[in-house]
Amino acid sequence: MKKKRIMVAMSGGVDSSLTAALLVEQGFEVVGATMKTFCYSDNSGPSKTCCGLDGITDAQNVSELLGIPHYVFDVEEEFTANVIDDFVAEYSTGRTPNPCVRCNSNTKFPDLLEKGRQMGCEAIASGHYVRITHGPEQDSSLFRGMDRKKDQSYFLWDLPKTMLPFLHFPLGSLDKHTVRQKARNLNLITADKPESQEICFVPTGDYRDLLERKLPTKHPSLQPGFIVTSEGEVVGNHEGFANYTVGQRKGLGGGRGDPFYVIEIKPSTREVVIGTEEQCFQPGVQVGNLNWLTNTPVANSELGIQIRYRGNDVPAKILSIGQSIALEFEKPQRAVTPGQSAVFYSGDQVIGGGRIHSALQREDLAARN
Amino acid sequence: METIYLDHAASTPIRREVHKVMTRTLFETFGNPSSQHSSGRKAKATLEKSRQKVANALGADRSEIYFVRGGTESNNLAILGKVQLDLQKSEIPRVITCSIEHKAVLDTCANAVKQVGELITLAVSADGNIDLDHLETVLKMQPTIISIMAVNNETGLRLPVKTIAEMTRFYNVPMHTDAVQACGRIPIDLDDMQVDLLSLSGHKICGPKGTGILFVRKGTDLSPMLFGGGQEKGIRPGTQDVAGAVGISKAIELSVDEQENECIRLAQLRDTLEEGLSVGISNLKVYGKEGARAPHILNVGIADLDSDALLANLDMKGISVSSGSACNSGISSKSHVLKAIYNNLENTAIVRFSLGLSTTLQEIQETITTTQSIVLNMKTH
Numbered sequence: 183m184k185k186k187r188i189m190v191a192m193s194g195g196v197d198s199s200l201t202a203a204l205l206v207e208q209g210f211e212v213v214g215a216t217m218k219t220f221c222y223s224d225n226s227g228p229s230k231t232c233c234g235l236d237g238i239t240d241a242q243n244v245s246e247l248l249g250i251p252h253y254v255f256d257v258e259e260e261f262t263a264n265v266i267d268d269f270v271a272e273y274s275t276g277r278t279p280n281p282c283v284r285c286n287s288n289t290k291f292p293d294l295l296e297k298g299r300q301m302g303c304e305a306i307a308s309g310h311y312v313r314i315t316h317g318p319e320q321d322s323s324l325f326r327g328m329d330r331k332k333d334q335s336y337f338l339w340d341l342p343k344t345m346l347p348f349l350h351f352p353l354g355s356l357d358k359h360t361v362r363q364k365a366r367n368l369n370l371i372t373a374d375k376p377e378s379q380e381i382c383f384v385p386t387g388d389y390r391d392l393l394e395r396k397l398p399t400k401h402p403s404l405q406p407g408f409i410v411t412s413e414g415e416v417v418g419n420h421e422g423f424a425n426y427t428v429g430q431r432k433g434l435g436g437g438r439g440d441p442f443y444v445i446e447i448k449p450s451t452r453e454v455v456i457g458t459e460e461q462c463f464q465p466g467v468q469v470g471n472l473n474w475l476t477n478t479p480v481a482n483s484e485l486g487i488q489i490r491y492r493g494n495d496v497p498a499k500i501l502s503i504g505q506s507i508a509l510e511f512e513k514p515q516r517a518v519t520p521g522q523s524a525v526f527y528s529g530d531q532v533i534g535g536g537r538i539h540s541a542l543q544r545e546d547l548a549a550r551n
Numbered sequence: 552m553e554t555i556y557l558d559h560a561a562s563t564p565i566r567r568e569v570h571k572v573m574t575r576t577l578f579e580t581f582g583n584p585s586s587q588h589s590s591g592r593k594a595k596a597t598l599e600k601s602r603q604k605v606a607n608a609l610g611a612d613r614s615e616i617y618f619v620r621g622g623t624e625s626n627n628l629a630i631l632g633k634v635q636l637d638l639q640k641s642e643i644p645r646v647i648t649c650s651i652e653h654k655a656v657l658d659t660c661a662n663a664v665k666q667v668g669e670l671i672t673l674a675v676s677a678d679g680n681i682d683l684d685h686l687e688t689v690l691k692m693q694p695t696i697i698s699i700m701a702v703n704n705e706t707g708l709r710l711p712v713k714t715i716a717e718m719t720r721f722y723n724v725p726m727h728t729d730a731v732q733a734c735g736r737i738p739i740d741l742d743d744m745q746v747d748l749l750s751l752s753g754h755k756i757c758g759p760k761g762t763g764i765l766f767v768r769k770g771t772d773l774s775p776m777l778f779g780g781g782q783e784k785g786i787r788p789g790t791q792d793v794a795g796a797v798g799i800s801k802a803i804e805l806s807v808d809e810q811e812n813e814c815i816r817l818a819q820l821r822d823t824l825e826e827g828l829s830v831g832i833s834n835l836k837v838y839g840k841e842g843a844r845a846p847h848i849l850n851v852g853i854a855d856l857d858s859d860a861l862l863a864n865l866d867m868k869g870i871s872v873s874s875g876s877a878c879n880s881g882i883s884s885k886s887h888v889l890k891a892i893y894n895n896l897e898n899t900a901i902v903r904f905s906l907g908l909s910t911t912l913q914e915i916q917e918t919i920t921t922t923q924s925i926v927l928n929m930k931t932h
Contacts, residue, residue: 253866300856300864301863301867302864
């Protein structure tokens with residue numbers, strides 16, 4: 183019988199390496215693929231992140247060991263337009279983006295799926311820690327990974343629903359320890375490779391450089407402005423609101439008692455509003471750019487919502503739903519950050535998600551209830 | 552599955568004749584050519600014999616041939632070596648090149664003037680011509696160096712190097728040509744083609760990797776870019792790779808000797824491939840066809856098809872081709888060469904077939920059939 187051909191997205195890390203190995207074991211005809219997402223000559227020196235040139239070399243090495251073909255796809259132009267430009271646009275309007283979400287749904291999976299189809303691949307696999315089940319009639323469901331510490335479902339909410347039937351996530355039921363162990367047993371050179379922590383196109387973790395290169399000089403988001411309290415009192419200066427994220431601690435110096443945190447960024451006045459820990463908590467959230475992986479839920483129903491990657495879902499009630507969705511948390515949540523993904527769950531199942539538009543205050547909720 | 556290798560513009564398999572003389576040299580002529588004793592003298596004699604061989608093949612004098620470690624190094628040395636002389640005289644360098652050069656020239660030129668200086672990149676028309684009026688204006692500015700390739704590595708397009716060399720001579724501007732793809736594919740006679748500097752690579756003509764030649768015409772001064780024991784008259788210090796020199800000189804000698812007949816054969820094979828593909832694939836675009844082409848490259852575009860997927864499909868059927876210049880990790884980047892000349896490259900699969908000594912008619916016929924069937928399959932998917 184002819185083997186089923188499957189394409190594996192290989193970053194050069196241990197997870198995707200083992201994914202490829204497991205699929206070979208399971209009898210698939212595996213084709214490895216790595217996407218070259220940005221210009222490496224701009225980023226000389228050793229790379230800390232997985233998708234750098236060393237990552238490509240590692241993916242090639244693993245593929246050679248497994249005896250599978252491996253191809254590198256240059257998606258630099260698409261990646262720049264879909265991911266980097268969006269990242270810059272979000273920060274420049276006082277929001278905090280999730281570029282990995284954007285990459286998965288706008289570049290990585292659609293591109294691999296399209297190329298894979300043209301290469302006779304029946305499915306695409308990746309090393310994400312999520313589970314997927316495929317029912318009859320193209321009915322697929324996405325779940326959190328079994329290893330809750332590694333669960334990456336937060337980054338996949340924006341995949342078009344029609345893509346799910348073609349996706350495989352062989353690591354969904356494994357934990358990281360097991361993955362490394364299996365990789366060692368198979369002598370994969372990536373077995374003990376450290377985790378990638380930074381955004382691939384900001385290997386230093388300092389995105390200000392990137393914004394300065396991409397934005398016009400004197401862009402408002404990079405200009406000095408005032409740090410104010412929620413009452414409007416000016417308590418300091420900043421060097422550009424693009425440097426801030428809602429919820430981040432902002433020391434004021436001068437021993438002003440309690441720690442302060444960024445509670446809002448106001449691009450129109452270039453003000454960064456700070457407040458106490460208590461003021462960081464908000465009772466509700468407005469989420470836009472919605473994508474549903476199941477039937478769309480209805481108003482007044484409850485769901486779980488996760489508002490940052492390192493977190494968990496919390497119960498919330500749908501106040502209204504349409505092009506955007508308004509939710510009231512069961513308990514107020516800390517640092518509702520515009521631009522970040524809000525992912526909706528029913529138990530472990532991902533039912534959809536969106537981008538946080540704004541926090542909703544008590545008075546907003548009162549007006550809706 | 553037998554591999555059909557059609558990426559000879561990227562690299563070539565070593566020839567048996569070359570392998571044979573190199574192996575013998577590695578074992579028997581291991582001495583340092585700079586040593587005074589018999590082993591050294593023997594190595595030196597072998598090295599100089601190789602130098603003479605290269606000079607004979609190119610119509611040059613032995614004293615004008617320098618052994619370097621590859622095509623990239625040769626291009627770098629020619630361009631940076633000239634720019635360095637200007638910098639030493641506190642003059643602001645001005646470098647001229649054209650838009651379809653290999654990165655080994657384009658990036659070198661860009662870096663040469665990065666701190667101080669000016670780079671002028673001339674446009675090239677689809678038929679390989681450069682606006683001579685514009686060129687004249689530029690030459691009157693007395694630039695440091697002009698570097699124009701002889702044969703383009705992606706399309707096989709020939710550039711009018713001889714004509715340009717005559718103009719540069721008139722204006723007394725040093726001219727370099729990257730002839731890496733030209734050697735063995737078009738006649739090179741340095742007596743006739745008055746360039747001052749010329750670069751060759753060993754592994755593109757069935758010679759060893761890591762070997763290259765820089766021709767420096769008598770009277771042309773050049774600053775070294777590496778420093779050390781003064782080998783190669785101080786232009787390229789470092790103990791010479793005698794076996795490499797033997798290998799590249801043999802490869803050059805053979806490829807020049809066989810050039811006339813081999814080019815007729817390659818052109819026929821290329822035309823067969825081109826016709827065969829055109830019959831089965833509608834709207835096949837052939838890049839470089841507007842001008843004179845070297846016979847070993849056929850670069851085609853197929854509309855509404857994914858380049859990466861097509862190349863991968865060909866590879867999985869055992870056909871090794873590329874979409875242009877292979878750079879780091881074999882990643883094919885979108886071609887700056889085609890972009891400089893053609894519009895409407897979006898959604899077009901680009902494939903460069905490059906033929907060589909080992910290419911047979913049967914391989915070409917198989918390639919036609921396989922490519923047609925893959926394209927048909929992809930189009931109906």
